[in-house]
Amino acid sequence: AQRVTQPEKLLSVFKGAPVELKCNYSYSGSPELFWYVQYSRQRLQLLLRHISRESIKGFTADLNKGETSFHLKKPFAQEEDSAMYYCALFSGGYNKLIFGAGTRLAVHP
Amino acid sequence: DAGVIQSPRHEVTEMGQEVTLRCKLISGHNSLFWYRQTMMRGLELLIYFNNNVPIDDSGMPEDRFSAKMPNASFSTLKIQPSEPRDSAVYFCASSLDRGSQETQYFGPGTRLLVL
Numbered sequence: 001a002q003r004v005t006q007p008e009k010l011l012s013v014f015k016g017a018p019v020e021l022k023c024n025y026s027y028s029g030s031p032e033l034f035w036y037v038q039y040s041r042q043r044l045q046l047l048l049r050h051i052s053r054e055s056i057k058g059f060t061a062d063l064n065k066g067e068t069s070f071h072l073k074k075p076f077a078q079e080e081d082s083a084m085y086y087c088a089l090f091s092g093g094y095n096k097l098i099f100g101a102g103t104r105l106a107v108h109p
Numbered sequence: 110d111a112g113v114i115q116s117p118r119h120e121v122t123e124m125g126q127e128v129t130l131r132c133k134l135i136s137g138h139n140s141l142f143w144y145r146q147t148m149m150r151g152l153e154l155l156i157y158f159n160n161n162v163p164i165d166d167s168g169m170p171e172d173r174f175s176a177k178m179p180n181a182s183f184s185t186l187k188i189q190p191s192e193p194r195d196s197a198v199y200f201c202a203s204s205l206d207r208g209s210q211e212t213q214y215f216g217p218g219t220r221l222l223v224l
Contacts, residue, residue: 006151043112044152044200044215086152096165097213099144101151 002027004089006100013077014108021072021103023061023087032090033070034097035061039083047072047085057081077107113203113216121222127189130219132201134182142213143176143186144200152200158184159206191223 003026013019025031035047048056050063050070061072070087084104088097114133122128134141142157156166161178169176173192178184188195198220202213 043217044202046212096142096154096157098154099152 002089002091002098004087004098004100006085006087006103008103009101010104010106012106012108015079016076019072019074019077019081019105019107021085021087021105023070023072023100025068025070025087025089027068027089031063031065031068031070033061033063034088034090035059035070035072036086036088036099037083038086044086077105079107079109081105082107113201113214115199115201115216115219117219118217119220119222121224122191123224124192125190126223127187128191128195128221128223130186130188130199130201130221132184132186132216134184134201134203135214136182138203138205138214139181140204140206140211140213141178141184142202142204143184144202146198146200146218155186188221191221193223196222 005024007022033050036044037047038044048054059072059074061070063070082105084102086102087100091098113135116131120128140159143155145153145155153168155168156176157164158178161181174188176186198218200215200218202215204211204213
C-alpha cells in the first residue's frame with residue numbers, strides 16, 4: 001500500500017535550534033517525494049523535491065531508501081519557519097500525490 | 110496570472126443544505142485536484158481530473174459528494190445534503206500533466222462550516 005507517515009502533529013522548538021520533521025513512506029516502486037509548506041494565511045506551496053537535491057530557505061531533505069524516509073532538516077530554525085509542513089509521495093500517473101497528515105512547526109523566540 | 114481561484118472563501122450553512130464550491134484552474138493546466146483538510150486527517154485527496162475526465166474518485170467520502178469539470182478551466186465540488194462532519198477546508202489544485210515532477214499549485218481554499 002502507498003502511504004506517507006508523519007508521526008508528529010506538532011514540533012515546537014526555539015529559534016536557532018535544529019529542526020527535523022520526520023516523514024516515512026511506503027511504496028513498492030522507486031519513490032518520488034516532495035515537501036509542501038503552508039504558512040499562516042497563505043496557500044499550500046511546494047518547498048522542495050528530492051530529485052532536485054536542493055536547499056530551499058535553509059531546508060534540505062535526503063531520501064533514505066533503506067529507512068524509507070525523507071526527513072526535512074534545517075540546522076537553525078527561524079521564527080518565519082513556523083508553518084504546516086506536508087510530506088508527499090508521487091503515486092504514479094497524472095501527478096497524483098499522497099500527502100501525509102502534516103506536522104505543524106512552531107518556532108519560538 | 111492570479112493562480113488557482115476558489116470561491117467562496119468562507120461558507121457557513123445549515124445541515125441538509127446543498128453546498129457548491131468552485132475552482133478556476135491556472136490557464137493551460139490540465140490536471141485538477143480536490144482536497145479536504147481537517148485537523149484529524151490532514152490533507153486528503155478527494156478526486157482528480159485529467160483533461161476534464163475524472164481519473165480517480167476513490168477519495169470521495171460518500172455519494173453526497175460530487176465533482177464536475179464542465180470545461181477545461183473550471184470545476185465544482187458539490188455536497189448535497191451537507192452534514193456537520195463535512196466542516197473542513199477544501200482546496201483545489203492544478204498542474205500540468207507532464208510527468209511526476211510537475212508542481213501542484215493550490216488555491217486559497219474554501220473554509221466550510223456546516224451547523
